[in-house]
Amino acid sequence: MTTPLDHVHQLLADFGSAQTGLADNVLYYESQKRPASIGVSTPPEMRELLAEIGWCRVYVDSVEERLDIEGFQMSGQSTADERLWEWWQANRLDEMSSYAHTEALIHGRAYIVVSAPDPEDPLADPDVPVIQVESPSTMWAEIDYRTHRAKRAIRVIKGDTPYGTPVPDYITIYLPDSTTGYVQGGPDGWRVDFHVQHDLGVVPVVPLLNRARLTERYGRSEITPELRSVTDAGARTMMNMQATAELMAAPQRLLFGVKPEEIADDPTNKRKVFEAYIARILAFEDPEGKATQWSAAELRNFTTVMEELAKQAATYTGLPPQYLAFASDNPASAEAIRSSESRLVKKAERKQRIFGGPWEQAMRIALLIMDGQIPKDARRMEVLWRDPSTPTFAAKADAVVKLATATTPDGRPIVPVERARIDLGYSAEERRPRV
Template identity: 40%
Template sequence: MALDLDPEAWLKRLIQAHDQELPELKLMDAYYEGTQPLSYMAPEIQVELSDRMRQVVINWPQLVVDALDERLDIEGFRYAKSGPTADDLWEIWQANNLDEGSQQAHVDALALKRAYAIVGSNDEDEATPVITAESALEVYAERDPRTRQEIAAVKRWEEPAAAGAMPVQNAMLYLPDMRVQFEKQKGAWVEVDRDEHGLGQLLVVTLANRPRLRHADGTSELRSVIPLSDAACKIATDMMVGAEYYIMPRRWATGVSRDDFADENGNPLGAISSLAGRMWLNESTEVKFGQFPEAQLTAFHDTLNQLARLVSSLTGLPPSFLGLATDQPPSADAIRASEARLVKRAERRQRAFGEGWERVMRLALLVRDGSLDPKARSLETAWRDAATPTFAQKADAVTKLHASGILPTEQAWEDLGYSAEQRDRMRAMQDEALTRMTAADLHALSTAPPTTPGAPASGADGGTGAASVPQWSAASADG
């Protein structure tokens, strides 16, 4: 079993495995950034057009990833069996700027199959462990084939060196009981630091996108979109070439030569006049002029629209996201219906990523406390609703459920999208309002004139005497 390897052997094993998949990860990253190479065009044409050929990038891969990522917002954590919220975990989350870090991790996981989160101790504040989101381009983890849990991981990075020197290559090896830092010196990895924490847990968590039974490390959302995106970029590039050669009018003339086209000083016309005019010449004896009919680009438009429909069917994106708009604006119900698949896909990602972030926060508790509280096993991730109802619709539904007693106040606040900090402030405001009401009732009781037994209370006969004290207030005070 590979668990018996020493740190240096582990390092070489993980680096070799990571290097094997780096070309694929870099290609996926290029597609997300829109810097992929041009496909489906003959090399001879590319050579002939040379630097005049620029690819028109229709970046559907980025659209597919961002449309899902925009619906993956974490709003807090809660212990399912012991209270509404996990405020201590949310403080750790905020201290590590994971509102932004989690979004970056989700983008990388959707595009590159997976991202990682690494947990470590904080030398400046022991109560706040350090949590960082990491890219699959720099981190790789190996899983135990029996348990499917990570058993070792490596992170590689380069640090700038002095002027003229090569960057310094570093690697951090993570094992269940230790963390070992290496530096590459004269072509060999040399251990420079070791931290034996003895926690018995690998402090690296994989955030895999669409993991499968045989591919636990995930699948990229771009896999099914890349061929269609390549085709769309090719068609769009051809359309621009066609616009230059066939859309602008092409004129012809007979009985003239190229030397006849000059300005008043005898200088030949510039390249723009020659190229834009596209004059075809024939040096015959009879002078004639004419114009060829320009071409239409509707075939390119129809092809692009068909490719966009295929992307919509494969990814669940609403047609409007891909520019397939209709003449009649859709109704609100039609918009929600068109987003049904996208919403469901986002909810599936919330379930998978949520499990990963729960493991991250359990590791943070383990690093902070040295042991894991049993209640952390019931930790849950609170996500923002992936659907897009209007706030008025949601508020109306939540208010009705709360008024009927089905929904507690805390859950109503959470369903309305209030953050953990906002809910804390609202609780404090409720307590303050209740304290003021109680103080007002007690003050009214203490300042009210005494009443004679059997006599009506002051003001009961409609007079304008001192304000009467409700009987329930007195009873409440006695109770």
């Protein structure tokens, strides 16, 4: 029979194993990853010139910027549910959901945690559940193969230590029937800090997975291996270009038959000799003195390589050319810009569909916690997302007005007025009926 401490030890081991690769994901996102190979033509001393290429962050942020939730709509309702939106706002999920989406895109997973309001918290509203988001660096959930839901989960808070690797000093175990907090101590290494017997029948943790597959339950990073490879190649190319610019960007002069004292008044002072050497005009009295010059190094081959690598990055990510700065000098028309964003918009729509399910499940668990049951109309709840495309407001308004005023043969409008207001970008608060 599994004991509470068995859950602790097993989940801690799983949590530790799941940390593999997370630090590398962050390094690529923050443009701090240093490629292992820096090129055979560049001396090791110039490693500091290795540029930080931010294509990974541009891609992740470009997708996340188009993932904005504007409400939740129950089955059979024509307007957004005010109560769920109140919970959303009270938990600051406007901004926290953005953090969760970013973590899921970077690492392949994030987590939504739902709990009852804390009666001892003076700032807590007793009618509003607590909905938080967690990074995979602080949480791990074991997913059930049969239900595809969390089977059990652990949240880890690591202590601050000036030496060695931080170790967990506080953990929370989430099970279908209870939530228990542990602190370090006691004969078995952990002692119970609090215990809540909620008997929900489900774990109040919802994984927010990115790029999950039928054979990959825990998601994958949006920073794919091919995007990492072109980012590394871009960093090395930029480093080689800087090294070439440092050494050979200026024309090199070669002087024959000229003594050092003829170049500067103090030939023992190397700085004066150098300053005289790089002067625009060099005049010598010695008729035998000659000067020749090598042409400066051509850097266009590096910029051509960078442009090709940027195109490869665009191929892998679907980013428009102007996002990676290899578009033509002539500004594109509005139609051309929208056409170039078609893949990015479609990708954002797919992410909305993938991330919408976990948010709906989190709200159902919140209803279960607060009401003791999930209403029937919540089984078919729908997340209302903002349009991920970027049409002009005039074009959007024109299209919405035409749809809202056009009618079917039986006299009904093609789209309800509420839907028209959502398409125009009105928030749930702005759409609320006024008395």
